[in-house]
Amino acid sequence: MxxxxxxxxxxxxxxAIRLPDDVLSALKELSSKESSYWGKAVYSLMFDNINLALEKGVPxxxxxxxxxxxxxxxxxxxxxxxxxxxxxxxxxxxxxxxxxxxxxxxxxxxxxxxxxxxxxxxxxxxxxxxxxxxxxxxxxxxxGGTSLTGNAKVLPPASGFKGVIEFVLDVVSSYGLNACPPFLLGVGIGATVETAALLSKRALLRPIGSINPNPKAASLERILYEKVCGLEIGPQGLGGSTTVLGVNVEYSARHPATLAVGVSTGCWAHxxxxxxxxxxxxxxxxxxxxxxx
Ligand code: SF4
Structure with a gap:
């Protein structure tokens, strides 16, 4: 024991003290792409923060x-x-x-x-x-900040994936700032509100850069990625072209009368x-x- x-x-x-390899690589890649003055400054502070945490052994x-x-x-x-x-x-x-x-x-x-x-x-x-x-x-x-974004809703199936995308974008544009961007976006689709919410959390556990093996789910990941990037929230919400570490979608089969969707985010310190x-x-x-x- x-x-x-x-x-x-x-x-x-x-x-607590060390970011996993996939998160570090994604942050490095995004920082090389970011062109806004404040965005670059934020990445520079993030890397100072990451190195200091390792050096001092603190979270x-x-x-x-x-x-x-x-x-x-x-x-x-x-x-x-x-x-x-x-x-x-x-x-x-x-x-x-x-x-x-x-x-x-x-x-x-x-x-x-x-x-x-x-x-x-x-x-x-x-x-x-x-x-x-x-x-x-x-x-x-x-x-706490990254969990504040969390949301889930049961849509009527007639809303279709258009409804799913609208819901996700509404949540992210309203609360994504709390998740210290660039954030990882997890989306769950399922039968009930709690299963969709849990699947959205499980989506955050997948490696950054991984793609859902179902081509239609992968397509939803791509669409959401482009739309969320288009919000130009930027690092720490100060504006810029890099807003997300990635978008991961996980799903289960649903009830004929429900299309449940859950949203979770993981912050830059994922x-x-x-x-x-x-x-x-x-x-x-x-x-x-x-x-x-
Ligand atoms: S980096 Fe993450 S855990 Fe830390 S304050 Fe921001 S959202 Fe919260």
Whole structure:
């Protein structure tokens, strides 16, 4: 248990202080394309911020968010029974040691728990992988500003994808500024409001630059990308040609009478990391080349 907690708290630390490789590459590419004076200045500050965080071992943004774990666990992973407790203890340990900002507030008490653990937080989504002996954990640190953009709605199917695009653009043009652009836009399409919302969050977990394998969903990603870029929100909302890190669409089948759409954003400091832990507690960090915990 101690070894597992140590591994997980070190993983949380890495996610808080270091942007994953795909986010860094996307930021570098966007900064080379941005031509506005203020946009260039913002990117320069972002890279100073990223380097200072690494040098000093502190979080890349002061808002370290609420912790959300998306877990694919094998039925033969030997520590499956201990995982839930280990994640909670690791969250408390990382909050003290990194430190992470205590962000968990009990809504009916208006009380901050002080350790990033509270009712149903950290949020944990479980997926069972039959016969596998590993666990793959994706951690997303959901900051307040970037979560303020979140929205979901059930449209009548007659609205079609025109309605989906209008809804997404309405949300992004109204609230996208809170998500410290350039943001990653996640769109979920499904049967009900909560599944579409969850799919939009899962869309943020996909690598930046990845394309939905369904050509029609990929086409929606392209259309939304162009339209959101056309808003010219720019880095930190100061105007410019680079507004999004990417657009990822995830979907499920829907009910004949519903076309639900969810919107989530991930800010420029998109702290989403993956760790794959094997049964002997050796691990891989696919999004952090060369990093050892
Ligand atoms: S939106 Fe992201 S970068 Fe901006 S304050 Fe929130 S967590 Fe930090």
């Amino acid at each position: 101690d070894a597992l907690v140590r591994l997980l708290s070190n993983f949380i630390r890495t996610v 890349v943004c002061q808002d370290t968010g609420v912790l959300m774990f998306f877990i694919d666990v094998g039925t033969n992973f030997p520590y499956v029974n201990k995982l839930y407790d280990a994640l909670k203890v690791a969250t408390i340990k990382a909050t003290e040691e990194v430190p992470l900002r205590p962000n968990v507030v009990e809504p009916f008490d208006e009380k901050n728990t002080g350790n990033n653990v509270g009712t149903r937080l950290p949020w944990i989504e479980w997926n069972i992988v039959p016969e596998a002996d590993y666990v793959e954990i994706t951690l997303y640190l959901a900051g 702290r989403r990391g993956v760790i794959k832990i094997k049964s002997d507690l050796t691990y891989e960090l696919p999004l952090y080349k060369g990093v050892v915990l």
